Amino acid sequence: MRNPSVIFPSFCWALVCAVGAAGAASAQSISESAREVYQAHQDALAVITARCEIEFTTDKGSLPNQEQSTQTLGTVIHPRGLIVVSNSALDLSVGMVGQKGRAAGTEEFVTVTKAEGSFPEIQINLADGSEYNATRIQQNLDLDLAFLLINPKQVAERKVPLAYVDLSKKVAEGGLSIADPVIGLSRSSSVYRHIPTVLPGYVTAISKRPESTFYITTAGTSQGVPVFDVQGRFAGITVQRIVGGQRTNVLGTLAAGMVNSLAELAKGKAGIK
Known part of the structure; x- marks a missing residue:
């Protein structure tokens, strides 16, 4: 019988290589998803x-x-x-x-x-x-x-249709969990002529209330910007948390379901379908 101590280091090396390759593939997948979301929704x-x-x-x-x-x-x-x-x-x-x-x-x-x-x-x-x-x-x-x-x-009067985010293609309630990767879009400052930007990140916490769900993420860094999951589905809009009518200066991403519900009311007021 071969001494297990002889083959154990080789096994460990193979395991480390496999884990490293999986991590690299995962990072590459998130990057690819971020580029796809950027191309689809930057406008x-x-x-x-x-x-x-x-x-x-x-x-x-x-x-x-x-x-x-x-x-x-x-x-x-x-x-x-x-x-x-x-x-x-x-x-x-x-x-x-x-x-x-x-x-x-x-x-x-x-x-x-x-x-x-x-x-x-x-x-x-x-x-x-x-x-x-x-x-x-x-x-x-x-x-x-x-x-x-x-x-x-x-x-x-526009010659081409407006680019827009389709809220019906959204993450379902409970569809995101802690540490899930997400993708945020934004636009830069006037120094860079407000060019669109993309920021891959993660869900760091979830605040669930009877009337709403907020995601705390490292991707939703500005008020009014959208966040997506890695499948390109709309996850929510980043807002400031308002408590008792007062500003908190704390950001959170309001989950897609509530954003979509309020958008339907707004469409009714605007007379659009």
């Missing part, structure tokens, strides 16, 4: 620039309206120009209720009891360089989701 990422006019009410009466500019990212989810965004990235009034400050021109301190944002102007810049006007048609404060609609006339 659906929108840069959104808006003027937000905020109307305040305080415990001492109303204050003059304030107007501020903001820029964020969104995802086109319908060929008729429906876009989903993180509401708090667009609406600067979110989280202002309860804040205290000094009324302009006085020494009196006031507490904000109501704050509402409206949008005199929303501009959409798509990856192909086209620019459009849009309006906000729906928002959900608690889930931090809002829906915009590009001017229908401008959409009709």
Whole structure:
């Protein structure tokens, strides 16, 4: 009988090689999936620039309206120009209720009891360089989701259809688990002319509530951007967690099922199918 100690090192080496090869193949598969998702959906990422006019009410009466500019990212989810965004990235009034400050021109301190944002102007810049006007048609404060609609006339005048993410091709409820690989899309800063970017990552935690599921991932790094699984199915939209009407500055990816349900309501309001 051969001494097992003679063949054991060779067996270990073969095992290490096999594990190493499997790891390399897995990494290559994730990279390939990321490239496929990037090619399929990079043009659906929108840069959104808006003027937000905020109307305040305080415990001492109303204050003059304030107007501020903001820029964020969104995802086109319908060929008729429906876009989903993180509401708090667009609406600067979110989280202002309860804040205290000094009324302009006085020494009196006031507490904000109501704050509402409206949008005199929303501009959409798509990856192909086209620019459009849009309006906000729906928002959900608690889930931090809002829906915009590009001017229908401008959409009709396009020579090519809008690129969009089909929400019906989504990850099923419970379809992602801890440590599953996922793929996030985004767009870079103006320094790089907002070119689309891709970031492979992993699900690091899952927060399940009766009304919603949030994925914590290393791929959803910006508000309003989509996350996909390695099969290219839509997994969710990255938003800021809103707790008690206040900003937390903590991101999470709202799962596809809830995003799709709210999108159906938005389509009804917009009169599109």
